[in-house]
Amino acid sequence: MFGLFKQDPVKKLRKEYNAKLEAAMNAQRNGDIRTYSTLTQEADALWRQLEPLEKAGR
Numbered sequence: 655m656f657g658l659f660k661q662d663p664v665k666k667l668r669k670e671y672n673a674k675l676e677a678a679m680n681a682q683r684n685g686d687i688r689t690y691s692t693l694t695q696e697a698d699a700l701w702r703q704l705e706p707l708e709k710a711g712r
Contacts, residue, residue: 675693
């Protein structure tokens with residue numbers, strides 16, 4: 655019953671990952687390649703955390 659309000663960690667990581675990728679895309683479009691690189695690296699780190707969780711959940 656109390657698990658109803660518990661947030662799924664996979665959804666949370668997926669949301670953060672997508673937000674980083676979108677911010678990176680916008681930085682690239684604006685010509686800010688340094689920020690693009692940083693955000694892409696952060697998104698890659700999130701993906702490394704997310705991938706095993708998604709594989710275990712399937």
